[in-house]
Amino acid sequence: MIEASRVSVAYGHTPILFDVTARFTPRRLTALVGPNGCGKSTLLKAIMDFVPLTGGTITLDGEEIRSIGRRKLARRVAYLPQESHCPDYMTLGELVELAGFARYSLFGGPSAKDRELFHDALDIVGLAGMAHRQVNRLSGGQRQRAFIAMILAQDAEIVLMDEPVNHLDMKYQYATLDLIGNLTRNRGKTVVTVLHDLNLTTAFADDVVMMRDGRIVASGSVRETVTQDTVAQVFDLDADIFERDGRLVCLPGAKGRETIAA
Template sequence: MLSAQNLVVSYGKSPVLNGLSVQFDTGGVTALVGPNGCGKSTLLKAILGLLPKSAGTITLDDVPIDDIPRQTLARRIAYLPQENHCPDYIVLGELIELAGYARYSLFGGPSAQDRALFADVLRTVGLVNMAHVPVNSLSGGQRQRAWIAMVLAQDADIILMDEPVNHLDMKYQYAVLELVRRLGQEHGKTIITVLHDLNLASAFADHVVMIRQGKAGICGPTKQVITPENIRMVFDFDADVFMREDRLVCLPRQDAQMRANAE
């Protein structure tokens, strides 16, 4: 189980995470939501040890993350950054093969088991027979699925995603998040993903963590957390939340929209 206690992380002198404590359930999809700059992405980077902590601890199965060697950590936690950069001339198959870095010996390459996993990953993300295609020639949706394939090929049980549907249109947003949900439900992965859109979080997340001013404000099952009261408290914004065809829908109130426009 992954958890953070009294976590303080600062950029310069101003703390972004300010005593945040949170515990992530194993399995399923957890959405991190909150206003811009509240520390969602910072939390993911701190979990990976990419940012120095001023205080607090992050533990994985009760072992402090700092005590876990980087290659061991890579076999437990995979990460999909917000912006992904792919060099020209790299093909999908090579990208996926690179994900197994932590499993390879210094002079060795992927085993037969690894190759079976890579084929399985391509099937899962719907990019079969595209291993020889240059990543930069894929469409936006395909490219995002290629990055998810790379994360899956790392074969970690916890996957951190920073706005995985950024820059995608509605069709690809739903396709990618449907894939993310399947990874949580069918493949038993623990997915922790930053999402800006509360409707997407409502549709695809099993749990929601609302972060406010660097602290995990409210955590719990999606339907209990996404309420008009919590949205007002965390986002300082009025929205209606209602059920439609068994799904939660968040809709900004008209007066709130006008107020936001005026600001």
Template sequence: MRQGTRQGTGQGPTPPDRSEESPGRASRLAARDLTLAYEDRTVVDGLDLDVPDGRVTVIVGPNACGKSTTLRALGRLLRPRRGAVLLDGRELASIPTRRIARSLGLLPQAPVAPEAITVADLVARGRGPHQRWWRQWSEADEAAVADAMARTRVTDLAARPVDELSGGQRQRVWIAMALAQDTELLLLDEPTTYLDIAHQVEVLDLVRQLNHDRGRTVVMVLHDLNQAARYADHLVAMREGRIVAQGPPAETVTAELVREVFGLDSVVVPDPVTGSPLVVPGAPWQPPTESPADPTAVPVSTRKAGP
């Protein structure tokens, strides 16, 4: 697997390296020879992946490269055509659904809330995997929901219908529901989709804070390469169903990688705020420069016909 070194000009602060794992420590979530397909169309082919524990992993790549499909398989929403997803060394397919739901939370793309459901009720649904027929709602459930709402700053919205909220508020509520599920692994599929830049930063800062405060292992799919480089501990770049490169963003995001994965000429420089790689696309298209008119040329309308 190729790992690049950061290219660019100028100097900037180097962010702390949070990507190293304890020696000999196996990843709780991994994929081995993973092949995924929809009917006869293979989307992911022979993928091997180890998700670093306690870190934020971000998967990037062009449209239709298999990012979201891979995340769906990691969350057992898609059965592999070949290979396996492993959770604590066991194939997901062999683990009871309820046990998976207590270990792994998944927030899919553009989730839809039931009509007229309130914020508090939606967040409370995250406690479903912890319910039993002999043990329904408990003080532990109440505390988990209150904590999730406080961490995502949606407590004041508890009584409001979800469908009346802004895009950023709704996304925080969905993340609160995933947090209330109280899993150590959290999978987020494009959590910033349809959000403006301020709400994108708000959601990504929240994810980063949750990882730091609670030690949650997070896997996200993002479209924005610069956001991925800024927020990821471990970056995975995919193209055509395969991993092209993976590792810390500072070592992985290079102009060569951007060209190979996205087909885009660029310059990679240090982010002036974080020091993480910042991808600057090449010069935009401009109309061709017209040559000055020949001062000796005679306009066609003034030319005389004949001798």
């Protein structure tokens, strides 16, 4: 289990995270939610040891993340950045093969078991039979699924994703989050993902961590966390929260519109 304890992070002299304490429950999909610049992405980067902590600790099953070597960490935790780049001419097959790097020996390559895993990863994201296609020639939705396939091929039990449905249309947003949700339900993975849309969050997440100005405002299950009070506190929005077909729906009210118009 990943635990952040009193974590603080600053970029130069600008503090980003203050005293953040959070636990991410295994085999659940946790959404990090909050306004732009509240520190969601920084929290993921801090977990990956991409940014130095100015205070606190982050542990993986009790072991401090920054003392774990990159290869060992990669076998446990996979990370999908907000903007994924792929150089020209790289094929989908090459991309997923690279994901297994942490398991290869210095001069070795993928084993038969690894190749089976790569095939499964492409199959799960619906890109089977497209291994020879160049990643940069795929459509936006296919490209995002290609990077999710890369994460699957890494075969880590914990997956961190920074806005995985950004730039996707509504259909692909639902399809991609359905896919990510299945990772926890069917494959026992722990997923922590940054999401912007509260309705997507209530539809797919098990737990929610709501953040504002570098601090955690509320955390817990979707029903405990997403309330009129927390939405007002985090987003300055007067929103109606109601239940429809067994799930919470968030409908911003007049106050939100006035605030934005002002």
